[in-house]
Amino acid sequence: MQRFLAALIVVVTMPLSAFAEDQRLSDLLESLRTRQDLTPLKSVVIARDGQIVAEQGYRGHRTSESANIKSASKSIISAMVGIAISKGLLEGPDQKIAPILRADLPDNPDPRLSEITIGNLLSMQAGLGRMSGPNYGRWVSSRNWVRFALAQPFDDEPGGQMLYSTASTHLLSAILTKVGGKSTLALARDWFEPVQGFRIGAWERDPQGIYLGGNQMAMSARSLLAFGELYRNGGKTADGMQVVPADWITQSWQQRTNSRFSGDGYGYGWFERQIGGETVHFAWGYGGQMLYIIPSLNLTVAMTSAESGPSARNGYRDALHNVLGEIIQAARLS
Numbered sequence: 001m002q003r004f005l006a007a008l009i010v011v012v013t014m015p016l017s018a019f020a021e022d023q024r025l026s027d028l029l030e031s032l033r034t035r036q037d038l039t040p041l042k043s044v045v046i047a048r049d050g051q052i053v054a055e056q057g058y059r060g061h062r063t064s065e066s067a068n069i070k071s072a073s074k075s076i077i078s079a080m081v082g083i084a085i086s087k088g089l090l091e092g093p094d095q096k097i098a099p100i101l102r103a104d105l106p107d108n109p110d111p112r113l114s115e116i117t118i119g120n121l122l123s124m125q126a127g128l129g130r131m132s133g134p135n136y137g138r139w140v141s142s143r144n145w146v147r148f149a150l151a152q153p154f155d156d157e158p159g160g161q162m163l164y165s166t167a168s169t170h171l172l173s174a175i176l177t178k179v180g181g182k183s184t185l186a187l188a189r190d191w192f193e194p195v196q197g198f199r200i201g202a203w204e205r206d207p208q209g210i211y212l213g214g215n216q217m218a219m220s221a222r223s224l225l226a227f228g229e230l231y232r233n234g235g236k237t238a239d240g241m242q243v244v245p246a247d248w249i250t251q252s253w254q255q256r257t258n259s260r261f262s263g264d265g266y267g268y269g270w271f272e273r274q275i276g277g278e279t280v281h282f283a284w285g286y287g288g289q290m291l292y293i294i295p296s297l298n299l300t301v302a303m304t305s306a307e308s309g310p311s312a313r314n315g316y317r318d319a320l321h322n323v324l325g326e327i328i329q330a331a332r333l334s
Helices: 002-034 070-086 111-115 118-122 133-140 145-150 166-180 184-191 221-232 246-252 316-332
Strands: 041-048 051-057 066-068 218-220 271-275 278-285 289-294 299-305
Touching: 002 041, 002 051, 002 316, 041 221, 041 316, 051 221, 070 118, 070 166, 070 184, 070 221, 070 246, 070 278, 070 289, 118 166, 133 145, 133 166, 145 166, 166 184, 218 221, 221 289, 221 299, 271 316, 278 316, 289 316, 299 316
Parallel strands: none
Antiparallel strands: 041 051, 041 299, 066 218, 271 278, 278 289, 289 299
């Protein structure tokens, strides 16, 4: 009789505990509606142990609608590089890029171009002049984005300081296109096809038809979450299919440099910092497009925001980090 009662208590209390956690998180997301510091926020979706436990859209938006995830797409490009390596299409992060992009090298190239590796592009340590921020417009106005990026003067040696540049991930998109024999979008659709809920919508291309590596990619918050769940689960789908190699995730999350703007660590397309007392790996896009993975709590959080304004200089990114801290605190109470 005692065993029966003990088993009954477990059966009854476990769902109640889970319900209480879901309710706390749902209440928290509902409370964000009136926060003046979160006016650009469009949607938030939270998954715990592989299940969506709370989600909310704001000001008429939904977690299922497409948003321009901006530079959060750099983490997807990183995943594709890892998959390409596992398929033998690329040798590894130490592979030099010049032989692959030989046709687009400038006349009389700087000898340092021959030293840039796949890993340098992933960690933003190529050394080439940045094609983000004030230089982005003139780069995307050029006739050939790959050649324009490779023709830039060096601001540092390959492997030196972090020089955040969307041109670096666009060069990776060009490399994937060459070695994969298909567009980057076609490769993504093939390689991520087993990932339930993952979908890339509209995606900008350069004048040569190469999809813009690391920007101007449309995904919903739910789709971004599905990608995050893949990483949280060691590169496996919910039914156990290995899509991204587990060792690539470990390499990608290894800190290789630091952002001079935020001080956050940076690996292969992923930032890292402590939030709410936990180690958080995150993708970050202009305007506040966020994907957070907290392995210690089996927690994944995706957020989308209006992409019309910056998120770092005005403190909005920090406000989103603070929201994640509140989510972590609520999750800990379970």
